[in-house]
Amino acid sequence: MLVALAEQGKVQKHHRVRYSHWIRQALSNLDYSFPDSSLSAKTAALLNDVEFVELCCMPPEANALLSSARRLRQNLEMEHGISVPDTVARDLYGEAGYIVDSVISRFEPKKA
16 A cells, blocks of 8 residues: 555556557558547447547548448458457456556465
């Protein structure tokens, strides 16, 4: 607890998830076509989160982004036999596990 209190108020760098190669490549393709859209909107489009994309982008851009992401997702799933949502979830949980391991200290309880 003392360590947590000592860290309070310190500025932390934003941690970016390191997605698998195929996901990074798809996001790179979306970056090229939609340079003004946020990474979170592009990731949401790749996951087919229509509601989030429509909240982030104006209708013409949202529709184009979703359509491009749909093609990329379908190609990835057909060509490489991967599920894009499962791959992204695996990457997110892997990063979460890494973060947890880096902030939790383990110790052996004292034996009475």
